[in-house]
Amino acid sequence: MKKGLILLALVILITGSLLGCQPEAPLEQTSNPPSSPSKLDSINTAGKIMVGTSADYPPYESVDESGKYIGFDIELMAAIAEGMGVKLEWVDMPFDSLIAAVQENKIDLSISCFNYSEERDQQVDFSEAYYTSKDAFLVAKGFSGTIAKPEDVVTLKVGVQSGTVQDDWLTSNLIDTGLLKEENLSRYERVDQAALDLQAGRVDVLMLDEVPAKNLVSQYEGFNIVLSAELSTGPLNIVLPDGDVALKAEIDKQIKALQDSGKIEELAQKYFSE
Amino acid sequence: MDVANFIKYILQGTVYTLGVTAVALPSGLILGTLFALLAVYGGKTLKQVMSLYSTVMRGIPPIVLLLILYFVMSGEINLSPFWAGSISLGIISSAYQMEIVRGAILSVSAGQMMAARAIGLTRMQAIINIILPQTLRNAIAPWSNEAAIIIKDSSLVYALGVPEILRRAQLIGASSGSYLPAYLTAALIYFALVFASSRLLGLLEKKLEIPANP
């Protein structure tokens, strides 16, 4: 009797939440995106923009020893906020929580080395690209195999950060096609976990964004990027609330301005050169 | 990176950790005691509802419950991650604390209630003046355990973005590349907090002890 009650309660809870869930951002009172007020208005009224990031990903975003946020994405966003004439407030949280936070209106937008993906596009919107990066395949000291093309990893144990576009690429191109066995792919919540396992030999190769890969090369002796290619990555975009055209227009405008003025190139030099 | 700053950065998370605990623990206690009273003295339906609540809340991993409660609660009201996380942890803890208090109430012998009624105390008076004071004494030892659990579980709010000890360890570990020292530092701080709280509660237990001949 008791077990039945529990099951019933759970079924009700799950059904209720599924019915109550809407893929569109539930911020406004009505759910017609085009006619609802844009976040831009509230940002301008408040004079403040709340930006989410996962500051555990140098050199894109991290903290210095005094706890200040530093990195490519950080400085870029600061420049954007300055261009908009508003103050910038950072909200840090684990990478996996960022999309939900934008959807749930906890933050106005997010910059965190996001790549565009169709799946994510159903839940949020993206700005125009602010930078283009590549994927890297990273190995540790003593690696004796050959990785001349991406498909060469199917004979190896592969590591990737979960929820990233590299994860998506590996899943759709190698796992779903049966080329790479599920048990040979290890997904990690964070890059540092993946790096430790790579060093320990629990995985043979990591697939990740080239820029943090270079960072790891400088941190771990013997780490080496054997291949870089534009597979899953390419453009980096800022994540925006779904359907908020006015905000997107403003952000895109700011990005273009920074590209034109050479600011972005300047930041890239600062953070990405060897 | 400077070692002192490294440690200091992580240590600053202690304020948040203690803050989360300071909200979650008492709210869990108040709710838990209320639910326990309903479970012991309530009517049949109430007893069943409480039993269901307890079973469900204790049957799901706290992190899952935390994320559900955070997104459900924050859908309605605009709470910061700190408050949403702390209150959610308090709600989760209330299920465990309910069981602790319930056990403590039942361990106060039935005769106490009988003797209380025999001098004309109403049921409510008996519960407040006779049962609860003895219950709370019985509950301190298991409660000290729950306090330690909450201090440790407070780390779960890292998923909501609260800059407490664990999240800070992750961040500084990433930026410095020294992950192991970061996590070890975090571990030491948690250990110190749990140790201190257990000691303090042990002292409280001794202080409240009812004198008896050996």
Place this chain on the structure above:
Amino acid sequence: MPQPILTIKKLTKIYGNNVIFRDIDLTVAEGDTIVIIGPSGTGKSTLLRCINLLTHPDGGEIWLDADEITAKGANEDLVRQHIGMVFQNFLLFNHLTALDNVKLGLTKVKHMNDKAAEAKAFEELKRVGLSDRAHHYPGQLSGGQQQRVAIARALAMDPRIMLFDEPTSALDPELIGEVLEVMRDLSKSGMTMLVVTHEMGFAREVADRIVFMEKGNIVEEGSPDDLFYRPKFERTREFLWKITELYGKKENADGPSAAEDTESNQPAAEENA
């Protein structure tokens, strides 16, 4: 003839398929000390618990003075203020001192102010000879002392009648005497008392009337002399003298009693009334 303090008419109690007692009639006049005796399991304790409504009878009436306390809508808490009860296991409030144990009813139920309550509580403790232990906790008192505090606690409420449910059965033999002495003095001072006990010496010396119950029935009742020397039933004679042999004048009995009392193991189901 003045109104008796307690009148019990055709009282019946049934647990499931067991008839504990049926159609019990009993009257207690003011100042009487009635002692109920009988083998274990005959419903003596249950009877007492029905009187102060800790347990509810299934049939019959109980009258306290001119009020029927078993009537529908009777205020049980109020009724219990006028009936004092002393339990076999003392049941003192463990977290309170002796003084606070006695004081509690005065402040919470009778709403006396603290000073007055404390003074009265002290008086009652003095009456049972324990004023020097006022600030001790139950855990620091012997069984006999605890029981005397329990008596003081009940007396503090100025009850119309005092019920004693095997008050000395849980005590070490050496401690029984001090409790019986308090009860003796109480009886002499004119308190109306209804006592369930195996202490035959007490029954013989102190009781105005003895009631012999067996298998849920009152077999016989009468003065101590009547029952001991002129019993109407053979069973009465048999029981009384057997018990006297074990408990009687030998109040410091040698060995553990053979008449094991399982009466105190009444079903706990209705204790949280």
